[in-house]
Amino acid sequence: MKKIEAVVRVEKLEELTEALDKFGYPGMMVTHIEGHGRQKGLTEQFRGREYKVNFLPKIKIEIVVKDADADKLVKAITGIARTGEIGDGKIFIYPVEDTVRIRTGEKGDGAI
Amino acid sequence: MKKIEAVVRVEKLEELTEALDKFGYPGMMVTHIEGHGRQKGLTEQFRGREYKVNFLPKIKIEIVVKDADADKLVKAITGIARTGEIGDGKIFIYPVEDTVRIRTGEKGDGAI
Amino acid sequence: MKKIEAVVRVEKLEELTEALDKFGYPGMMVTHIEGHGRQKGLTEQFRGREYKVNFLPKIKIEIVVKDADADKLVKAITGIARTGEIGDGKIFIYPVEDTVRIRTGEKGDGAI
Amino acid sequence: MFRKITAFLAIFAVTIGMACLAFAQDPSGAETLAKNPNSPVDYVWILVCGFLVFFMQAGFAMVEAGFCRAKNATNLMAKNTIDFVMASLIFMAFGFALMMGNDYRGLIGTSGWFLHGENYDVGRYLMFFWQLVFAGTAATIVSGAVAERLKFKAYFLYSILVTAVIYPIYGHWVWGGGWLSKLPFGAGHVDFAGSGVVHTIGGFVGLAGALVLGPRFGKFDKDRKPRAIPGHSITLAALGTFILWFGWFGFNPGSTFSAHQLRIAVVAVNTNLAAAAGAAVAILLVYLKTKKWDVGMMLNGCLAGLVAVTAPCAWIEAWAAVAIGAVAGAIVVVGVYFWENRGVDDPVGAVSVHGLNGVWGLISVGIFADGTYGLGSTSEPFVKGLLYGGGYSQLIAQLIGAAVCVSWAFALGFIGFKLMDKFFGIRVSPQEELKGLDIPEHGTPAYPNFYTYSN
Amino acid sequence: MFRKITAFLAIFAVTIGMACLAFAQDPSGAETLAKNPNSPVDYVWILVCGFLVFFMQAGFAMVEAGFCRAKNATNLMAKNTIDFVMASLIFMAFGFALMMGNDYRGLIGTSGWFLHGENYDVGRYLMFFWQLVFAGTAATIVSGAVAERLKFKAYFLYSILVTAVIYPIYGHWVWGGGWLSKLPFGAGHVDFAGSGVVHTIGGFVGLAGALVLGPRFGKFDKDRKPRAIPGHSITLAALGTFILWFGWFGFNPGSTFSAHQLRIAVVAVNTNLAAAAGAAVAILLVYLKTKKWDVGMMLNGCLAGLVAVTAPCAWIEAWAAVAIGAVAGAIVVVGVYFWENRGVDDPVGAVSVHGLNGVWGLISVGIFADGTYGLGSTSEPFVKGLLYGGGYSQLIAQLIGAAVCVSWAFALGFIGFKLMDKFFGIRVSPQEELKGLDIPEHGTPAYPNFYTYSN
């Protein structure tokens, strides 16, 4: 089992969810995070004075998948999340030792 | 060391925290995430028009534990978080290479 | 590749970001989490009645780094995040199998 | 759907259409003006004060929302709107007639249904407007005490009950020439702007509702110890309190129902001083206990002072207003702890603020009234209390009225909520309560763009 | 920067300085008071009502913000402020003269530019103040219909257009002694407090804006099916509605422009009943359809009732106000679905609330006016509609006025927005719209301390 963790642009969430549903991976955890990277932050202003915001809102999607499916999902996500502009984000792949479905107690790939 | 990551129903947080305290694992990270899975989303409505919300608020609990304690904690969490209804959530177990307690600089199991 | 996950005090975020920038690791994911540990929670009050809050706001910083850089970054973070008081937080190190830069499709260390 | 609409309207037209047949008195106001060329300033005063009283609806909505959780904010907005909506329609149809119609044996009014016929008169409409905004206030007080667990449907029906029966009938007894106003003690039972008629009624109907419903999930721990459930916005609660304070300047001074009573200046000052004293005492008392400056309780204390001074405001002088407000501030603090320790869950403190202090307000008339002013007039009979040589008679009249008010409000409120509970259950399901009422009852979360905790 | 300021001010002084040369009439009010010793109460009434109408600006700001997303809240505050700011300056310079100046062939007014010369008179200033707050209301209605996508710059220019041309010229036709008021049917086209002059104008200029802009990104899915875009704060929306309801008590009763018209009591009652009926019908209709108690629609229904009763409020009795409000509640529900199903995106329902119900309000006069009251006076000619034996003539006058109002507002609004669009493009870029207008246009997020979703 592997965990695919993708940091993407906020506006990509909807499309990605639909795609993953199609792949038979409805299950995911979505977190609203703040990203910091190559992409420049915003300049905002309050009562006439400007200030820089170094963090940008990003979406973090985490999915635990069967080893076999990892690659094609990574490809799919990459394809959808890409705009070619700085700030598209990253995908990280981690090892997972086990999964338990709380409702049934099932373990292993069956629980995913 | 292992990391236990549990996605559970919002209303289970309090009970889980108390239980883990008892097990001598006060330390945890709690994140409010949005879950997507088998469980149906909600139908909401605004000014007469209905719309579907595909994400449900869930709680993600992360605890890093000694290898030895992993299983009994997973069992404990499963027991408490289970309702038998779709949407109970999942537990994922990951390998952890090391832990550092910032306050003291300690490393390894002692730092957990 | 390794992932460094640091739970730190909210007020340390700014300083840490600057330091990591210097180390050539601008890229990071920041999450506002609620921490629970040795540190006592707060006592709040509403309309004359007191109540305890068991969770404290903490910042979780995640950075994926080259194996070689892990140690010095952990040291750096520890140094900055330490106050010596209970509640300084923890650093966890996890194995990472691969990284993809969505914008370019690059993989491996080059993508970090 | 359209058929439904047309049907609905047809019925409406017919039912009410009857109205326009009977002949009218002075709908244009020409005669009234001719008779009394000075009336314009009275009309202006009463209407403007009435507008301010109406605005209190916004104040209640904000205070209650601010003191409850985000997951129930939509529901509170719905309830705080629908109660005035139904009050307007029902009070126009029945309430006003029961309260201000021709008296029948001191018990009820019997004329003026649907404001029809000879009620199509500028003077009657003026009085209707004034009484309506008061009825609406009494109705909206309850929503706070039953917040976060009462079904919208039940609240919908409740608001009809209050504005068609509970409020107007008691109102008739005190303000409609009914038996309480004719008690053979002092000047009879008097309640200048409604500590009793409006606030005690609202507060104790609320208590009945809170008791029938039982406490919110999580309000008491296993061993019945009360737990605080913090409200979701102190800024809204404070805004609401300021709006109420502002509106009260219409509520009390406007109750002279005439601008030619220059006593309105004294009423305004007293109203303000009581609010201030109540707030000061409340925050100081809690500070002595917890060493924190408790804003929520200060806001409650401010409202407590306003409620208490509502009955006496026209018959007392400044120092008495301060004293009455100070006691009110103490009562609300003690009251809030009192109910909670007895397992009663009143999310916004409505029972202590309006119920207990409404009673205190009625009683205080019998103590502090200084005999300088009469029944909305500068001439005899003057209202005189204990401290000014009036003896006990006025106090007795006040105690009787207070007792009747509490019993009437609590009894009818209890019966009303119990009956509804029998028929369809007035409390939402535990899951709905846990998730908050906004989505299951209304489908609409109050703050969809914000990350909120639902606990 | 400083040179710029001084320049700016210099020009100001010069342009307007001209004003103070010409001689004045009664700037201190001494003569006016001498002539009419009873005028103070009228001044008080008109000013206080005018203050209430001004306060409606806050109501619109809160309702629109509440019904739109957090990422555009700053922009909505900016627009809802600037429109009244520009209205004040432009209407003082040009609008007032065009609307209330000496009539030229029933088409426009031609005197009183910059309130100068003989306009420096307490009576003229009073009238200016009253007309200004109305102009400001008409202007601010539009911001809701064009919300979440119109550039601030375009809105800035639009508010000049509306208060310098669209509103005052049409206003002259109805209230300035223009041709519509002289139609040879019934009492001529009548619009007591402005269902047409203010609300229909605002609503249909808004429709024009919404059409020129096109729908918001995400409002319709691939196959053109409308999708709900929930507003970010039901509490603010409700607060805003209460503020508007409150302000309307200045808007309608104040339109007698005299406290000696005791009819103000009837106007106040009718205003309130229509709001209640509109809210009740709207929430019930949606309940029949979705089995949820829809707060957003109830608030719209309440405003719909207020808009509709604005024209007839002085000429009808209570039951008619309820009927008119009930129909308005139905119209707003049907209207909201109607526009959405036709691909028109009106984020807050301004077109249905103000546009459609403004028209209904005008028409209702021809149906329900009961002949008991005249043109802001208790004497002939009285306004009489169909149901009271007035026959069709008044109805015809109302229909003509409504048709003219809709065409004028829509045509000029459409041309105005189209022209601006040609010159500099009135819609923000897709990325800006996605991120929300607050940061790209103003640099200031509305809620920087809160975790918000930007979808």
Added chain:
Amino acid sequence: MFRKITAFLAIFAVTIGMACLAFAQDPSGAETLAKNPNSPVDYVWILVCGFLVFFMQAGFAMVEAGFCRAKNATNLMAKNTIDFVMASLIFMAFGFALMMGNDYRGLIGTSGWFLHGENYDVGRYLMFFWQLVFAGTAATIVSGAVAERLKFKAYFLYSILVTAVIYPIYGHWVWGGGWLSKLPFGAGHVDFAGSGVVHTIGGFVGLAGALVLGPRFGKFDKDRKPRAIPGHSITLAALGTFILWFGWFGFNPGSTFSAHQLRIAVVAVNTNLAAAAGAAVAILLVYLKTKKWDVGMMLNGCLAGLVAVTAPCAWIEAWAAVAIGAVAGAIVVVGVYFWENRGVDDPVGAVSVHGLNGVWGLISVGIFADGTYGLGSTSEPFVKGLLYGGGYSQLIAQLIGAAVCVSWAFALGFIGFKLMDKFFGIRVSPQEELKGLDIPEHGTPAYPNFYTYSN
């Protein structure tokens, strides 16, 4: 606890009880009405305007909360409430007597303590009410300048100092028949509605507080460069501004203290135009500098215009109001940058809005007063400024008054805050400031259901 309460109240009763002994003048208002049958409309006007002024408390609370961070919102609500609470009690006990009591050598008033004895009179109570709401406004201005770091306790004591000493004594000099009103230049130093008495006082006491406290943690970076600290709710800030604008219509026109001064119409128009001009200039100036439409500064500009026109509003005509407001808008923009660049941290811009523009308002009288109106009367002496042939004398009177006002407010404010700082330290600890004052000082987070950033 109960012993404490009773003790507390006993003392109260005794202290103030003294009051009710002395004999009273006209508590019922019967004689007053007999003497002047036209007074009701004046009472109505003054009271209603007074209610509006009171409502400004809500406006200040919302503006300040909106412009500060979520973590200090509870604290701001607490301060904005307690200042009016203490003002009410203290001004009734001492302030009113010092300000409006029998004059002693042009320096202080010396009668009317606790509103007792012959002050139990409708006319005196009316005047007290009016002066009180003004005192409360002066007090609340300061909370913005010292926001996010001043201890609640210190603010509590400060509000006593301001309403017992600083405000009433200066007020006596200008409005109580004191020496400034008798300056041998022009008509003496004049300040129609309080640009100086209320706003300059509040603004410069605020400056003193800000200086004694020093800037907030993080306001300036290592090399002293100012950094923006965005406020947590632009919607609340805008709502507050609308409420203040609304309340100002009571503040300025009501200052005629009589409805028989029809000049109130001119005052209302001028008040509104200055607000609009201030807002327009402020947003345009910032736009020239940053190319963004800055809402925060527009709101400040609007308030700046209102503050500035407060002194001259009754003595100028429309174009002058626009000019004065425009300059005010420029002053507030320049002022905000000016203080920040000098290391002064004024979180909401109170010093520039109220302090600087209060001074400008006083001066503007000497420039733009057009000689058409007198001292709250339509007869001699008329107030005439430079541009209308009044020469320099009025301007000199204004400059002297302004200088005195600034020095008095700053000096006493500075001493007051310094002394408190010596005794118990007026600033919260760095950790408390970092976490926000809400929890350490009050125990109550403002938004417990929302995910907030504490930075």
